Amino acid sequence: MINNKFFGRRRSEPTRPVPPGQYLEDGFPVLSAGPTPRVDLATWDLSISIGGSTVGTWNWESLNALPQTDIHTDIHCVTKWSKQDTDWRGVTIDTLLADAGVETPTGFVMAGCEGGYTTNVPVPDVLEGKGLLVHTYDNEPLAPEHGGPVRLLIPHLYLWKSAKWIRSLTFMDQDAPGFWERYGYHMYGDPWREQRYTND
Amino acid sequence: MSEIEPGKKWQIATVTSVRKESPRVKLFALNLAETTPHRAGQYYDIRLTAPDGYQTQRSYSVSSSVVHSDSIELAIELINDGEVSSYFHDVVSSGDQIEVRGPIGGHFTLSPNYSKPVLLIAGGSGIAPIMSMIRSKRDAANASPTALLFSFRTEADFLFRSELVDQVKTNVGFHLLPVVTRTAARENSSGILSFGRINRDSILSAIVSLTGNAGSPASGYPQSLPARAYVCGGSGFVEAMGNHLLDIGMGLHDIRTERFGP
Numbered sequence: 001m002i003n004n005k006f007f008g009r010r011r012s013e014p015t016r017p018v019p020p021g022q023y024l025e026d027g028f029p030v031l032s033a034g035p036t037p038r039v040d041l042a043t044w045d046l047s048i049s050i051g052g053s054t055v056g057t058w059n060w061e062s063l064n065a066l067p068q069t070d071i072h073t074d075i076h077c078v079t080k081w082s083k084q085d086t087d088w089r090g091v092t093i094d095t096l097l098a099d100a101g102v103e104t105p106t107g108f109v110m111a112g113c114e115g116g117y118t119t120n121v122p123v124p125d126v127l128e129g130k131g132l133l134v135h136t137y138d139n140e141p142l143a144p145e146h147g148g149p150v151r152l153l154i155p156h157l158y159l160w161k162s163a164k165w166i167r168s169l170t171f172m173d174q175d176a177p178g179f180w181e182r183y184g185y186h187m188y189g190d191p192w193r194e195q196r197y198t199n200d
Numbered sequence: 201m202s203e204i205e206p207g208k209k210w211q212i213a214t215v216t217s218v219r220k221e222s223p224r225v226k227l228f229a230l231n232l233a234e235t236t237p238h239r240a241g242q243y244y245d246i247r248l249t250a251p252d253g254y255q256t257q258r259s260y261s262v263s264s265s266v267v268h269s270d271s272i273e274l275a276i277e278l279i280n281d282g283e284v285s286s287y288f289h290d291v292v293s294s295g296d297q298i299e300v301r302g303p304i305g306g307h308f309t310l311s312p313n314y315s316k317p318v319l320l321i322a323g324g325s326g327i328a329p330i331m332s333m334i335r336s337k338r339d340a341a342n343a344s345p346t347a348l349l350f351s352f353r354t355e356a357d358f359l360f361r362s363e364l365v366d367q368v369k370t371n372v373g374f375h376l377l378p379v380v381t382r383t384a385a386r387e388n389s390s391g392i393l394s395f396g397r398i399n400r401d402s403i404l405s406a407i408v409s410l411t412g413n414a415g416s417p418a419s420g421y422p423q424s425l426p427a428r429a430y431v432c433g434g435s436g437f438v439e440a441m442g443n444h445l446l447d448i449g450m451g452l453h454d455i456r457t458e459r460f461g462p
Contacts, residue, residue: 002249021257033307035438080256080259180307182306196245
């Protein structure tokens, strides 16, 4: 339906199109289901398991010793804001899997976080540089409220898939809903197809 | 954890009343053709479409009770340069139609029958989903311990004031601790306002009113903590409150948050 007297402000003209229903945000809003958890870098680690077996574990030092990747990208939050031209640094999932010396898995992956948050993604969506564990935003250490020390980043999906405070990646054969997905958010979450909620 | 909910379809709602609640907040009652009962704390998506096809969406929390949910109330704060909030404040009047879908969200919700002590912390228009929780508990005749710490800029921004004060009088389980941040300290009309910012001490006072337990003075930690805390407001406010709650010993899983805007 048309809202006759609505014209919109369209305050910053996007340099590139934004996905349907999104508006451009200059700031960096924070969204999370609970308070920012306290993560101790001395005990922080990240583990990858495939088919129920742990195939690799990295601590802060070993993660930083791996080849680092810079990514310049746009991000889209399901709460309607998008932010263009963001800069991140971290380690691709490809690099982690290669370091673990395992064959590329198939199926789905569940990201697990400090505090119990989870989110599910198909494996192809985190391979070939599409998924990274990032620790640096705009050349600064990633702030705790934005998911620091380390968060997942999968910029082509809505940002709830880019789980903050990540601790584990669990590769599995079958898809299963994570935290928000169980509350009715979309299993895949493609912003360009506006897959916000179940059945979108 | 809830089940997967059915997909939400866009529908056209009719505005049945508009009420100015404060200089910057208006309350909009919307009548829905197809209603899914909401849970206290959930929100609706709003979609506005300009004559040239330009569309934009925002989410607004429901402030009304889960009882009588054929109509919902949204509390919309006028945001500077906010294209949706300014449309609601400057244009929308009773009888207008608005495209909506919902209710949406599931973690920041409270059952009206929840019986354990609950601490509610709201900053400004962050009161909206929390008001739904308070009204829903009231309508379920649930007088279990509930404390509301409510921070706002000036006395004029004390949203839902008469209804909240009325709750204090009629519900022995309800404790109200309003905090004004930007008015110079002066005698206030009701005597119930305090001035400053919500800090660890005001949270501890709220917990004492909730649990009747002053805890151990040496540790500064209350002996009994609320079963759950719900915090809603601007991002910085929620971050600060979450940190206070972790500091006093509440568990990460017992604190639920909803953040507004950048």
